[in-house]
Amino acid sequence: MANEEIKSKLKAFFMSDLGVDGDVLNYDTPLFGEEIGLDSVDSLEIISFVDDNFGVSMTGVAKENFQSIDTIAAFIEKNKA
Amino acid sequence: MMNIYQISEKIAQRPPFQMIEKVTELVPNESATGIKNVSVNEPYFMGHFPGTPIMPGVLICEACAQLCSLVIEKPAEDLEKNLYVLLKIDGFKFVKPVIPGDQLEITVNKTKGGGVIVGFDCVVKVNDNLHAKGSLTFTSIPKESLGK
Numbered sequence: 001m002a003n004e005e006i007k008s009k010l011k012a013f014f015m016s017d018l019g020v021d022g023d024v025l026n027y028d029t030p031l032f033g034e035e036i037g038l039d040s041v042d043s044l045e046i047i048s049f050v051d052d053n054f055g056v057s058m059t060g061v062a063k064e065n066f067q068s069i070d071t072i073a074a075f076i077e078k079n080k081a
Numbered sequence: 082m083m084n085i086y087q088i089s090e091k092i093a094q095r096p097p098f099q100m101i102e103k104v105t106e107l108v109p110n111e112s113a114t115g116i117k118n119v120s121v122n123e124p125y126f127m128g129h130f131p132g133t134p135i136m137p138g139v140l141i142c143e144a145c146a147q148l149c150s151l152v153i154e155k156p157a158e159d160l161e162k163n164l165y166v167l168l169k170i171d172g173f174k175f176v177k178p179v180i181p182g183d184q185l186e187i188t189v190n191k192t193k194g195g196g197v198i199v200g201f202d203c204v205v206k207v208n209d210n211l212h213a214k215g216s217l218t219f220t221s222i223p224k225e226s227l228g229k
Contacts, residue, residue, distance in 0.1 A: 041168055044220055048198045059197060 006054070006073040013049050014069070018042050027069045046072065056080050083107065083151070092150055097124050100144035101187070104151060112190045115148040121181035136179035141213050142170055145203035149189050149217055153199055163221040168198060173215030183207045192216070 007027050014020040020036055031038045043066060047058045050072065056079045058065065058072075065075045083091075083104035094100070106114040119136055126134035146167055153165055179185065186206045193200040198220050205213040 044168065044197050045218075048194065048196050051196045052193065057196075 003073055003077055006076050007069050009053065010049075010069045010072055013053075017049070018045060025069075027073075029068060031066065031068055050076060054080055088151065092147060094147060098143075099147070100140065101147045101151065104148070107151065109154040110152065110191065112188070113148050113152045114186065114188045115144075115151070117144045117185040117187065119179055119181055119183045119185060123181075126181065134181050136183075138173065138175045138213070141175065141179060141185070141205055142173060142215070142217070144185060145187055145189060145201075145205065145215075146217055146219075148187050149199075149201045149203070149219065152189060152191065152201070153219065155221075159221070162223060162225075164224050164227070165199075165219050165221050167217060168220045169216075169218040171216040171218070173213065175213045177207075177210065177212045179205075179207065179212055183212075185212070189217075194219075197221075 011022065011025060011027070014025060014031075015022045018038065020038075024035060029036060032043075046066065050056050050058050054076045056076050058075065061075065065071050085099075085102050088101060088104065089095075089099070092099075092101075100117050101115045102118055103116040104113055105116060106112070121134060123136075125137060125140065129135060129137050150165060155163075155165075184207060186209075188204045188206075189201045191199065192202050198218055200216060200218045202216050203214060204211065
């Protein structure tokens with residue numbers, strides 16, 4: 001799966017499941033900053049989505065990997081089978 | 082099918098906070114249908130509201146959550162170390178009031194999970210009429226982390 005496809009799937013998930021406004025969500029927008037304002041409950045939803053859709057476990061993974069769609073996609077790319 | 086004695090073996094809640102009294106259908110880790118009989122003698126009706134008893138919506142959610150917890154089957158060693166707790170309540174609608182004398186027929190169906198979170202769609206009916214519906218999400222936390 002191309003990196004671009006992963007990012008686009010992640011963005012669709014953030015918009016449909018976590019209620020993020022697509023107009024302010026770019027691939028490098030900080031997810032847990034003031035603008036988007038996700039919290040630790042959302043991070044569990046992200047972990048579950050990534051596990052179910054890409055077969056990559058992000059449980060216990062360092063915070064830096066959750067910073068943006070770019071960093072999550074990079075982690076998936078690096079760790080997928 | 083589970084009666085109140087079998088339910089009490091599987092969940093920790095006790096009266097007056099036991100909100101499922103019978104399970105009529107159960108597919109482990111998938112779905113269940115359960116019954117909650119609503120009596121005028123329940124303590125919360127004294128205050129909610131004096132003279133016009135209505136079952137609080139949060140307790141309808143609690144009844145759904147207790148049925149979900151009966152659906153989630155985990156190995157004994159997992160349940161010894163971890164506690165399954167409510168993480169999110171999404172889109173709950175209370176379509177019609179629940180009053181004393183109503184028998185809630187609650188159906189829950191797993192929509193996602195198996196990993197860090199487990200999600201369910203819940204439907205609450207009385208006499209086949211929809212009274213409430215919504216989604217609940219659970220996660221597990223290590224018991225030793227509680228209060229820290």
